[in-house]
Amino acid sequence: MKRVRGLLVGLLLTPALAQPGYDWIVVLGAAQYGGKPSPALERRLETALALYRQGLAPRVAVAGGKGPGDRFSEGEVGCRYLETRGVPKEALLCEGESQNTYENLLFLKPHLGGKVLLVTDAPHLPRALFLARLLGLKAEGHPVKGPYPLGYWLKETLYRLWLYLGLKPLPGGHGLRSPPPDASGNPGTPAKGP
Secondary structure, three states: OHHHHHHHHHHHHHHHOOOOOOOEEEEOOOOEEOOEEOHHHHHHHHHHHHHHHOOOOOOEEEOOOOOOOOOOOHHHHHHHHHHHOOOOHHHEEEOOOOOOHHHHHHHHHHHOOOEEEEEEEOOOHHHHHHHHHHOOOEEEEEEEOOOOOHHHHHHHHHHHHHHHOOOOOOOOOOOOOOOOOOOOOOOOOOOOOO
């Protein structure tokens, strides 16, 4: 079953696999715990770091806000992680207000020029690309490999179907907000922390 899924992902995402010449690598948000990336966020960050080191783009944007009770946002934790691994602070853009994929992209959009490469989990990538293109971003994607459960694939397929049908975002944290008032300015830099 894993082989079939891997083959399907390869066939479906081959046109979207990374090619040189991007202006930005964009890491979409995933959880952080006490200032440290979750395993999902760390996989995304490591993938983005490898792509950055290959010279696919000169800059990396990391998106994601704070969960209830969190001291740090996913964006600032991700930027700090990349900075400690050699990505210069000037090459990083940290977005720390968004609460879902649509907002990740919407809040970063004013800062992203040119061609962007989205980095996220393989099941999540088709929906992220759909939303990026809906927002007018010139986006391609790079899937992060992993042993994703069938339920994750099904959930993402249902989200995409929902969006393709032109229905409103799902309730429960998937609503759409406007960008923060300072979205035209710099979304932030890596935070000092643990």
